[in-house]
Amino acid sequence: MHRETRIFRAPGRVNLIGEHTDYNDGFVMPAAIDLATWVTVAPLENRKLQIHSENFDEEIEVDLDDNAIAARGHWSDYPIGVAVMLERAGYRLRGARLQIRSNIPIGSGLSSSAAIEVATSCALTANSGVEIDARELARICQRAENEFVGARVGIMDQFVSLVGQTQTALLLDCRTLEFKLLPIPDNVRLIICNTMVKHELASSAYNERRKQCEAGVKQLASSFPGVTALRDVTLGQLEQHGDDLSDVVYRRCRHVITENARVLSAADDLEQGDLDSFGKLMAESHRSLRDDYEVSCKELDLMVELAREIEGVYGARMTGGGFGGCTVNLVAVADVEQFKQRVVSDYERFTTIKPEIYVSNAAKGPEEVTS
Numbered sequence: 001m002h003r004e005t006r007i008f009r010a011p012g013r014v015n016l017i018g019e020h021t022d023y024n025d026g027f028v029m030p031a032a033i034d035l036a037t038w039v040t041v042a043p044l045e046n047r048k049l050q051i052h053s054e055n056f057d058e059e060i061e062v063d064l065d066d067n068a069i070a071a072r073g074h075w076s077d078y079p080i081g082v083a084v085m086l087e088r089a090g091y092r093l094r095g096a097r098l099q100i101r102s103n104i105p106i107g108s109g110l111s112s113s114a115a116i117e118v119a120t121s122c123a124l125t126a127n128s129g130v131e132i133d134a135r136e137l138a139r140i141c142q143r144a145e146n147e148f149v150g151a152r153v154g155i156m157d158q159f160v161s162l163v164g165q166t167q168t169a170l171l172l173d174c175r176t177l178e179f180k181l182l183p184i185p186d187n188v189r190l191i192i193c194n195t196m197v198k199h200e201l202a203s204s205a206y207n208e209r210r211k212q213c214e215a216g217v218k219q220l221a222s223s224f225p226g227v228t229a230l231r232d233v234t235l236g237q238l239e240q241h242g243d244d245l246s247d248v249v250y251r252r253c254r255h256v257i258t259e260n261a262r263v264l265s266a267a268d269d270l271e272q273g274d275l276d277s278f279g280k281l282m283a284e285s286h287r288s289l290r291d292d293y294e295v296s297c298k299e300l301d302l303m304v305e306l307a308r309e310i311e312g313v314y315g316a317r318m319t320g321g322g323f324g325g326c327t328v329n330l331v332a333v334a335d336v337e338q339f340k341q342r343v344v345s346d347y348e349r350f351t352t353i354k355p356e357i358y359v360s361n362a363a364k365g366p367e368e369v370t371s
């Protein structure tokens with residue numbers, strides 16, 4: 001291996017509670033997971049980026065001095081977007097050869113994109129002798145997705161991939177980026193169940209939900225000056241002015257407002273070790289996402305229903321953007337094996353689809369590794 005070759009790893013994430021609240025300046029509680037992306041980096045003597053993906057078995061080359069670099073709906077948009085945004089933020093990068101590999105299933109709601117962005121940003125900055133703090137790096141990675149790739153995502157995924165810690169959940173205030181790491185008790189595991197479906201409308205529906213939230217804010221701000229995001233609205237205020245909003249916008253707002261409150265209660269529960277109460281909040285979150293925010297789907301609902309009937313399950317809900325992908329389950333350690341068996345056989349019986357199950361500990365943020 002080349003003397004200056006280095007390897008950086010960044011994790012995917014699962015969100016325990018606080019869904020579709022990040023872009024409303026609200027609260028979220030994700031954890032980094034064991035699944036990850038690795039980027040191997042070696043310097044080049046020019047300003048080229050040669051990027052190879054092991055997963056896609058493909059290589060592309062771009063010139064950092066090319067002002068016309070644009071996204072083209074390709075896996076390479078993510079690493080290139082990060083390089084472009086680092087440069088735009090004023091960090092001059094050295095050319096590099098990057099090799100990317102990942103074991104995070106793509107498009108399953110476990111933030112394979114954030115992990116690529118974060119691992120690439122760590123590799124490119126280290127290769128260029130640049131140091132950037134986690135908050136700024138998270139914003140740069142988010143910008144890569146917002147401004148380069150063209151997805152209007154919030155900051156949750158990039159942030160937790162950067163600051164996650166072993167055996168802890170991250171309580172993040174997405175307005176101030178203040179955060180707290182809350183220990184997850186040793187006697188439970190996070191089990192992620194992949195429905196193995198991904199419905200087409202996921203990204204268009206995501207942007208549509210954002211617009212509906214913005215419409216709600218605009219309307220409510222005319223009655224309550226000072227409201228700049230749904231984060232600022234109480235349930236009482238929403239109810240008082242419910243008639244001014246369309247039914248759909250009203251329900252979208254109700255989800256976000258109640259979900260923010262659930263995240264804060266869940267944080268108290270975790271601090272007090274009250275997993276029963278935490279699990280009830282997960283169930284309420286799922287119902288709200290299903291009925292008010294309408295981002296679930298029949299496969300996610302089924303996976304959650306099946307899990308609830310199993311011994312040792314404190315809570316189950318969809319996780320991530322929705323319309324397919326994964327559920328997250330909080331399960332007693334002693335019941336992990338029977339949980340896996342039951343979920344796999346029941347889900348397959350109802351759908352004929354074999355689900356994938358990942359048992360994860362909350363994992364650590366990015367690091368340099370030796371292999």
Ligand code: GLA
Nearest residue numbers: 019020153154155156320321
């Ligand atoms: C996706 C986005 C996040 C967040 C979730 C929903 O994962 O990347 O920013 O909005 O959806 O909670």
